[in-house]
Amino acid sequence: MIDHLDRITNLGFDVNLTWNKSIEITYYLEDNPNPNELDIRVLYCMYDSFSEPSFEDILETTCDFFYMWYNRNLELLKDWELSNKSEYYDKLTDSCLGDITQQVYRDFNIDSLLG
16 A cells, blocks of 8 residues: 555645545645745545445555546646646546545445445
8 A cells, every 4th residue: 555655646746634534635736936826635535434345445445546637637637737828728627536535435335335
């Protein structure tokens, strides 16, 4: 799991963990030419400690969602990094996953039904 979090950080993202509570992945805008543009919150997932999957399982699934998002938006990220144009910022913010808590738990429910 640590390898995933390190890899995400090395890609230029901040990973904020509140152990046994939540994970948030944010795209840190380094050298942002427009001070009105905030860092981009890619995704957030809250952990329900009363549910079946462990926090580590939730982290791993959340990382999977991040990697899918990253692969879909890699060219857009490159365009932003090369130009810093606000049109790319808008596209990036529109592409973000937001709160994926329900999606992650739905994934676990489907797996338990199929397993």
